[in-house]
Amino acid sequence: MLSQRLAIFRPFSFNKSFSVSKSLVLVVLIFFIFLASLSGILNSSKSNFMYSLQNKWTTTSLQPSGTDISPTNISHIVFAISSSNKLWPRRRNYVEAWWRPNSTSGYIFFDKLPQNPWPNSPIFKVSEDTTKFQVFSSHANPPVIRIVRAILEAYRAEEEPRNVRWYVIGDDDTIFFVDNLVSLLKRYDHTKYFYIGGISECRKSNDDFSFHMAYGGAGFALSRPLASALVTHLDYCIEKYKLLAVSDIILQSCIADIGVSLTPHKEFHQIDLVGDISGYLSSAQSPLVTLHHLDSALPIFPSMSRYESVKHLMKAGNSSHQSRLLQQTICYDKHRNWTYSISWGYSVYIFEQIYPRSVLRKPLETFRPWNPRSRPPHYMFNTRKLEPDGPCKDPHVFFFESQNVTAGGHLVTSYTKSRPYRRRLPSCSTNSADHVSKIQISSTLASHEMDTGAQCCDLLNTHHRNITTAKLRTCMEGEIVA
Template sequence: MSTCDKSKLISISKTMLILGLVLYLSFIIFFGDSNCPSSELLSSFRLKRTPFSSQPNVAKSKSSTNINHLLFGLLGSQKAWHHRKSYIESWWRPNITKGYLLLDVPPQGDDLIPWSLNSPPYKISDDVPKLVNETKHVDATVLRLVHGIMEVFREGHEGVRWVVMGDDDSIFFVDNMVDILAQYDHTKYYYFGGHSEFILSNYWFSFNQAFGGAGIILSYPLAKALARDMMSCLKRYAYLNAADRTTMTCIADIGVNLSPLQGIHQIDLRGDLSGFLSSHPKSLLMSLHHFDMVDPIFPSMDRAQSIFHLQNAAQYDQSRMLQQTICHHRSKSWTFSVSWGYSAHIYEKIMPRSWIQRPIETFKPWQKSPNPPRYMFDVRSTSADPCEAPHVFFFKSVERTPRNEILTTYTRAWPRGIGTCLYAGNHSAEYVSEIHVYSPAIKRIQIDRCECCDIVHKDGSNKAEVKYRECKEDEIIA
């Protein structure tokens, strides 16, 4: 072999060696098993890669969000607290929940003094006349409510990720709130809340604002920025006479807009709320509000008793609270609809989920509205047709079974008394007085699809059983 041929061979060998090394490194870096040992050189290459995340908004933190990361600020009045404290005490967890109740004046009366250990600790709002004089604000109440955000934030609590503002009649479902917020990066700027159910309220104030009584949730960086700009913003918008709109406007100037959440409810409704609560949207229940403005939600109970009764179910499984599950008893042509922890309905006809999921308009709009639309959701009218009107049952009790299930029991509210649905075979459900619902004792946070269920009922029995399960791949609820 000539010298020239040897040189060519060496050159080709070097080239192939280099190419092989490049291919090897590329394979290790992009396809290598992270459990296999690698050199420091390869590790340095890996560190430079930006990992792909299917959930870019999830916080990259060493620990998941929990109740200790939430700071609550509740705005109330001494006068109203006498009858509203039971609303807050139904969900407040002493020595666990962090936060304050901001009162306008010090508490008075034997029912408030000494201060209940089951209530949030209270503070008195800052000197409102002084703040009005400084900002020239047109409405002292609005100023106090908005300024309260800063007053809560400035108290400072180690590890706070989210600031949750509410009223002294806000009913929060804290576990669900934690599970929802854990899906977001608390180091980013987030402004969460809910719209009004009454469409004109959104029109009058803004479709881009969170209604405060339902809960306004701010990530820590946003709360910090808002607190820093608070006095300037109150001066800038001294002419605004609505607190929630002022808060929205201040936040908008920071560069952040509302991200609405379906489970947050202002309850700008009046009267009988049962139709609304029996057809909750497919999202975790986070809050309810305005209980002074609606009828007690359970028969034979006052408002305070009703709230504690609802929270009793929530102690067992908040993730299913008010979640609507629908199934059919084909042999009887019955449709069962269960709003977990609140109510159950039996229809004497096979009804599709597309119809049942629409709330029955048992309630009235927040204010008189001459013409539709009145609500931010679809409704169906009440009916005296025995094929359309449900037999109504309300939540009675809850317990955990030895089979790791949760049993909720629902009892008949009243006789329906309108006859039988002849169209569907004349199968009356009037004799059913109790429904037992069995659900898995497992949280159900990701609810991309509702649960399904099966009915167990013996002819002539006054009791029916509903057993929850995941829906089959090709199952149609109709």
């Protein structure tokens, strides 16, 4: 008995114990490998199922039917322009300046049926009667309900969405530069949510309204998926924000509630500036997509009316070189100690002194802020003060006159002095530019794409003492313009 009890406490031999342990570990390892494999198969099946479901949802809910991966073009854009019977007679020239009957598509929304005969394009629509809405009587600014709903009515008007990728909103005094707009929108995935536009040039306007809101007068773009999500609940959102009195703020608030923020671009120009805006336009640092509020500024070409000025600008703007329009190029005449600041298709400045590009990027403050009672700083950018008594800082100003194509295949734009801008100042040095009456800018006919960087230029020898000729070119690698 004692020997049996002692046997209970007798330890196993080491070899036998190790053999059992080794077998046990092997079994456990095989079991875990089996579980891991089974889990991977289940997760893979679940993942494939969810991906398939998600992909199906994305395809049916976000992507327009027949979506392809081709680059965005003008046929993919629908414009929604707000106007009124009262304003249209004064504003129609602005729309007609940029609208292309055979390529642009969209609608102009009126408060009442237009009285005069209407052309085939653009298509007009009378906005839905918003006075019947319950929110009308309690809204902070009832007329804006019609403006806010322009996107909804434009979206519904496209019964067959065709290949619409973008809805672009604007006013009847918004000038669109269509080719540049297309170039901008083609950078973005139209199957995603995008809200693209610009803010005001004036700090006070942004402070009063929003730094995160696209200004409708400057124009803004909504991708079709975002437009679809927005219009679904837009009337509810108008009711929700009935204490907001500005259409742009209402739309921005509704879009923010969807979870989408503004994608800002300086190419959209609200022009909350008054007076002479030539200093601002002559220092543009980004391609021109829109202009607005030209009724509130002096004519951009001093010798023309506002409407004539817009049509004149479009002579260069409707060419194949629209992306160059207003873009600033700097070149130097170091023998005379002159600086040329070229705003292609608009103006050329001659300074009787050498200025680096870093200085000339700042616009000459020929303009004033929208709100005369605002406190400085007025603008969302730096400026240079105009010094009419300073001959070295006050430029000789030339404005776009014409363009033509040479036999050698170059595009030449010509700029002449305008009488209101003839200086009555002494020369800055012994080399006065008073005798220069015309400037010619030569460039290749090749299309200049947006965002290809600043261009450089060379002054060419000329046999005409009163005519200066310059040639635009691509800057060499590492070239410094200063």
